[in-house]
Amino acid sequence: MTSDQSGQDRPVLAPQTFRRALDKSHEAKAKVEVVANELTSANDAVKAKIAKGVTSLPVHEALADSEGVEVKVQDVAGDLHEVTDTLSQGIEDLKGVESALKRSRKALIESEAALALSQRGEHKAKFDGMHDPRTGLPNRTLFDDRLAQAISLAERHGWTLAVMFLDLDRFKTINDTHGHAAGDRVLEEIARRLNGHCRDEDTVCRNGGDEFLYLLMNPQGRENIERVASMVLANLGAPIDMDDLQLNITPSIGIALYPEHGGTVEQLIDRADIAMYQAKRAASGFAIFDDASRG
Incomplete structure (x- = not known):
């Protein structure tokens, strides 16, 4: 669990969430390529008609083409926005995890240092209890x-x-x-x-x-x-x-x-x-x- 700016806990993204986001990104990429191909085809068709001397296209055809492309573009934009949100949340969660790991490492280092100091103190106390302070010989x-x-x-x-x-x-x-x-x-x-x-x-x-x-x-x-x-x-x-x-x-x-x-x-x-x-x-x-x- 990590905390957002409000201090509330939210779950850390699991690896499968990132995989789903990547899959969604691939799907969005495929849709973008389809739209790009359709726009290219529509542009080629317009150029062909112009080349044949057609200077005006029927309004309903232009609107239909425009609306179809717009729907697909919006669909792709929605997918990309979802991917962006998911990945942004994941990045923030990763930052939180990294911060927690840093704190844990620091605490571990401090605990190890305290343990080593305690062991040295225990060893010294044991040595002092078994040796003569003047000569250092066993007592x-x-x-x-x-x-x-x-x-x-x-x-x-x-x-x-x-x-x-x-x-x-x-x-x-x-x-x-x-x-x-x-x-x-x-x-x-x-x-x-x-x-x-x-x-x-x-x-x-x-x-x-x-x-x-x-x-x-x-x-x-x-x-x-x-x-x-x-x-x-x-x-x-x-x-x-x-x-x-x-x-x-x-x-x-x-x-x-x-x-x-x-x-x-x-x-x-x-x-x-x-x-x-x-x-x-x-x-x-x-x-x-x-x-x-x-x-």
């Missing part, structure tokens, strides 16, 4: 979820897992001596190094404060776990250049293994935390959980 909620999934996979495939609990030694001294801004930059650098070190299938998270968690998927034995822990210690222990300062950070790492030390998220993290304190007391850099060594 504890996301880590727990990934560890739970890892436990399910490990149980199904007979894998081992290692959970490393990292704590930065004497981090409070950095905040107290150089300010919290310096402490934040240290955390960001530690996060960058940890994130660059871990494999795609592993997960590093900030647990809060100066604590981090590191999940190793199927690390293939204690020897390899100890090798990874030593590499992390060396990586994080390298000096951090900060303006005119050069800070040295030493972490302590506690390690718990699945399934040896626990079969749940809580058990593995708790025992990795205990092992971290064992490493601090022994000043050994890292320690694998040993229940006999609890103190």
Whole structure:
């Protein structure tokens, strides 16, 4: 439906209406050709009579010819007027349809833009809810979820897992001596190094404060776990250049293994935390959980 100038709806012409108009136009064309032929014939007849010396024609013949042609011309004119009206209405309807299509396209573009903006906002909100705002690392909620999934996979495939609990030694001294801004930059650098070190299938998270968690998927034995822990210690222990300062950070790492030390998220993290304190007391850099060594 389209609206005319009065605001009232009128139906949009269907394709068959245009076909009828075209057919009518063809009929009108045929009639025009007939009239033209008749006029030509009448003109030729007049010329022939004049050529024979006839200088006057009977009035009734002239009138009859004139009236017959006039009727046909009017008939053709009526057909052409009908065709013109139909096509004019169709053109106006087409203009209305095109205008409506333009408005629809514009509305569609605006809707798509609003949807994309909403999706970006939803994605950002979801990301923010699962990541630490300071370091950009996964937060504890996301880590727990990934560890739970890892436990399910490990149980199904007979894998081992290692959970490393990292704590930065004497981090409070950095905040107290150089300010919290310096402490934040240290955390960001530690996060960058940890994130660059871990494999795609592993997960590093900030647990809060100066604590981090590191999940190793199927690390293939204690020897390899100890090798990874030593590499992390060396990586994080390298000096951090900060303006005119050069800070040295030493972490302590506690390690718990699945399934040896626990079969749940809580058990593995708790025992990795205990092992971290064992490493601090022994000043050994890292320690694998040993229940006999609890103190």
